[in-house]
Amino acid sequence: MTPALELRAVGMTFGGLKALSAFDLSLQAGELVGLIGPNGAGKTTAFNAVTGVYAPTEGEVLVGGERVNGLRPYQICVRGVARTFQNIRLFRELSALDNVRVACHAGAKSGFFDALFLTPHHRAEERRILGRADEYLAVMGLSHRRDELSRNLPYGEQRRLEIARALATGPRVLCLDEPAAGMNASEKVELMALIRSIRDRFGIAVLVIEHDMRLVMGVSERVVVLDHGVTIAHGTPEEVRRDPRVIEAYLGDAYLEERQIELPPGSSVSPTRGASFPATITAAAPSPNRAAATRLRFE
């Protein structure tokens, strides 16, 4: 079966900085995959390469088997990739309903002149869009906010409205960029259930970027871990949780040493890190004060 989304050796270079290299990922319909990694690991870069904000400098992005490299974001959206944003980007002065209705626009056939002359075709389409938008609002439990301006919605509902809007584009793949950012523990639990139910209900592939390990481990079937643009681990949450390279990336090598965890032989992690960091920090790394170096990295 053709994967809903497939990335083949995708690389992204900004000037001299390699933000993402040889990134492979394949999502089947109905799969829920988490993408994690420390700050600056390249998660959002990977996202932007998928959604067309950047054209990847290397490799291929395929949506439903079709190559989408270098297409504009709206074209990729029409082909079935929808996204939410890390920092909420709703249409603030539009009502919740209109936010969703904009997203229903993707498949609209009627043009400007249909709108000007109110052709029957246009009216039928408007009715269809209205029905769909109401449906998605209901799915996300936002029907009671229908006519309210989206900027007046509470934070959690704004996040849900963003998801409703993304769903309304009729995607094969839903990309959620840190959906739990700024939520408290109970809201996160609710969100996890919601993400699952969306996947089950619409049968679409979901790719979640998350900082919060607990959320991502709890919700995803597979987890990909990035660090400095390199995929350092890939597997079920359980496997990834125990992977020394992941622990090292998140907690630093001082932690590994303390717990006497061995890095697997041939691990490419440390050289990469050395190469991409300024000389001063590399020089500091072997010094006894490793904790300080680690702290630096976490900023």
Next chain:
Amino acid sequence: MTTAPGRAAGVLLGFLPFAVALAALAVLQPLLPPTATIVLINVGVNVVLAVSLNVVNGFTGQFSLGHAGFMAVGAYTSAKITLAFADVQLAFLPEAVSDQLVFAVALAASMAVTGLAGFVVGMPSLRLRGDYLAIVTLGFGEIIRSIIENVAWLGGALGLSGLPRRTNVVWIGISAVATVIMARRLAGSTQGRALFAIREDEVAAEAMGVDTTGYKVRAFAISAAYAGLAGALSAHLIQLATPGSYGFIRSMEVVVMVVLGGLGSITGSVIAAALLTISLEGLRGFQEYRMVVYALLLVVLMLTRPQGILGSRELWDLWRRPRPPANPPLASTGEDGNGEGAA
């Protein structure tokens, strides 16, 4: 909204406002005194200009300063046509009808040509945004004006004179109604919502499948076409088309009307256009201080009501009650029981 209207009913509804306006204006025209007619026509021209500019500046959030340039294109296109057909009379029609028919063709042609001009200008300039777009559109407006000034066929700096006087209250009324209806229908359609989305957040709009560049250019072309209509109408009122009347100041006047009425508000633009035109007319007595008073009016309004007269609301919103939340066909997933049922 309407419950399954038939095809015929839909078409009827589409043309209803025009039919009503036509009848009302035809009755009104002979009753008006000449001075009132001229003021009314000027109001109409400015309504067309302001409402059409609002589609770009208010709906789409792109700041255009070149509206007068498009007026010029419309004025000259229609002037060329009416001058060419000045002595031609369609044999099978009475003279008055034949003249009006030629004028109607001229108006349609000027809209088409100006729309095309808007498309051509919009393609390169709408890659920019904000201040940069304003400067580029300003530049294009001036380019159009200087081209006209230097082409002998278009009468050079003297312009084209001796145009027949065709613009009357009926034409202007129909045009103003057509512009308002266009804007209103656009605002209520999926295309209009795409424009609003571009105004609110271009990155998000693009990610939601809106072809932002395409929609910006289309909005720009539509807006330009109506500016051309306004240009054609005003040229056939003063019976003259000179490049001097389509300068930066004219563009600025229209921008002022849009901002004053409230960016994005159609009725706001109408009110502001009427208010400014009539007050400028009223200030004709002390000609020298006209612009001073005008400027003061703007300063005071912006200090007291920076969002414009109506903000982003519409007059018709004032007496429309908010609709009760509809019960959608699909039930909620029930993850959070706090939502539904609050009818």
